Amino acid sequence: MPDLYPLIRPLLQALPAEAAHRLTIRALAWGLGPLVAGRGVPDPAILGQTLWSREFPNPVGIAAGFDKDAEVPDALLRLGCGFAETGTVTPRPQRGNPKPRLFRLREDRAVVNRLGFNSLGLEATLARLRVRPRAGIVGVNLGKNRDSTDPAADYLDGVRRVGTLADYFVINVSSPNTPGLRDLQHREILDDLLRQVVAVRDAVASGTPLLVKIAPDLTAGERADIAAVAGPSGIDGIIVGNTTVARPPELTSPLAGEQGGLSGKPLFAPSTTLLGEIYRLTGGKIPLVGAGGVASAADAYAKIRAGASLVQLYTALVFEGPALIGRIKRGLAELLRRDGFASIGDAVGVDSRESEGSAPLTGVSAAS
Numbered sequence: 001m002p003d004l005y006p007l008i009r010p011l012l013q014a015l016p017a018e019a020a021h022r023l024t025i026r027a028l029a030w031g032l033g034p035l036v037a038g039r040g041v042p043d044p045a046i047l048g049q050t051l052w053s054r055e056f057p058n059p060v061g062i063a064a065g066f067d068k069d070a071e072v073p074d075a076l077l078r079l080g081c082g083f084a085e086t087g088t089v090t091p092r093p094q095r096g097n098p099k100p101r102l103f104r105l106r107e108d109r110a111v112v113n114r115l116g117f118n119s120l121g122l123e124a125t126l127a128r129l130r131v132r133p134r135a136g137i138v139g140v141n142l143g144k145n146r147d148s149t150d151p152a153a154d155y156l157d158g159v160r161r162v163g164t165l166a167d168y169f170v171i172n173v174s175s176p177n178t179p180g181l182r183d184l185q186h187r188e189i190l191d192d193l194l195r196q197v198v199a200v201r202d203a204v205a206s207g208t209p210l211l212v213k214i215a216p217d218l219t220a221g222e223r224a225d226i227a228a229v230a231g232p233s234g235i236d237g238i239i240v241g242n243t244t245v246a247r248p249p250e251l252t253s254p255l256a257g258e259q260g261g262l263s264g265k266p267l268f269a270p271s272t273t274l275l276g277e278i279y280r281l282t283g284g285k286i287p288l289v290g291a292g293g294v295a296s297a298a299d300a301y302a303k304i305r306a307g308a309s310l311v312q313l314y315t316a317l318v319f320e321g322p323a324l325i326g327r328i329k330r331g332l333a334e335l336l337r338r339d340g341f342a343s344i345g346d347a348v349g350v351d352s353r354e355s356e357g358s359a360p361l362t363g364v365s366a367a368s
């Protein structure tokens with residue numbers, strides 16, 4: 001099937017950003033995804049990977065925020081991605097910030113959002129997850145309500161209620177649009193939070209991987225603190241990372257000054273540098289997911305070489321459409337073969353290892 005996205009793009013770009021997003025979700029729910037994504041072909045074996053005892057057909061996933069209320073996770077999987085992440089979902093429904101709150105920075109291939117966890121709440125997500133076919137990997141990204149006075153209780157509530165319906169959990173302590181949320185990344189608070197969440201996960205969904213998603217805007221000390229608590233807390237992975245509150249000087253869009261989290265191309269370099277640093281600080285022992293500005297096979301490959309076992313993207317889809325997923329997968333397979341790697345796992349972290357012979361990640365192997 002041809003890629004029809006170039007025909008639809010002008011219509012979507014003419015709409016306000018949030019209206020365009022709603023229309024995209026509707027179109028996916030109506031089953032129109034393959035029309036714009038082009039024909040799907042089976043993934044080459046070189047892209048397959050077993051992580052946390054789960055078979056990922058390829059390492060390219062959809063980042064949180066695209067499908068906040070789990071409306072279309074299976075339609076996203078049908079676009080050819082290896083996994084999809086729903087959420088951030090909050091325990092109780094909440095509206096988020098006043099509109100407008102989502103801005104395209106066309107000149108910079110970037111987006112600024114200050115959505116503020118608009119969420120239909122856990123009950124709506126659960127209703128949808130209960131009836132979906134359990135094929136393909138769908139993670140659930142959990143947040144806290146803005147007016148919550150006990151953030152830990154919100155995350156524990158999320159893990160308890162989602163239980164075995166998630167293929168993995170993400171504890172999101174890094175969105176910039178919920179006041180106080182990123183303070184949960186401080187060493188003692190994070191250590192305490194993660195230990196509590198791991199205990200509940202062990203009780204209700206033992207074996208379901210639990211990841212924490214961090215911000216790119218961390219001081220050197222905070223980065224070291226997170227790496228130090230990650231292993232002992234018992235979490236299974238780290239997503240590096242969320243949107244940034246920084247505004248790199250190269251931005252040219254008139255909307256660059258809008259308040260909120262910046263994503264897309266300008267985030268690629270800083271988030272990849274942070275990824276490599278977290279890989280080194282954790283000794284390559286905890287699987288990492290690289291997110292931030294992935295818009296090509298070369299970008300995905302760079303994230304993997306920096307230390308990511310999986311990558312995620314969102315903003316590039318806004319500009320390029322869903323056929324990008326197939327292009328990234330094809331190009332990534334070529335780059336791996338070109339450089340003599342037999343699998344994704346062999347390439348993970350090669351640019352971040354300080355010395356030859358670093359231990360490979362535990363629990364990671366190439367799918368046969």
Ligand SMILES: Cc1cc2nc3c(=O)[nH]c(=O)nc-3n(C[C@H](O)[C@H](O)[C@H](O)COP(=O)(O)O)c2cc1C
Pocket residue numbers: 063064065066068087088102111113115117141172175213241242243262263264265267291292293294312313314315316
């Ligand atoms: C509109 C929008 C909404 C987002 N909402 C969430 C969210 O609810 N939870 C979350 O963890 N990350 C959220 N993110 C961050 C993305 O998951 C991702 O980490 C970030 O955008 C970097 O990837 P990208 O440059 O490919 O977009 C959102 C991003 C965008 C652009």
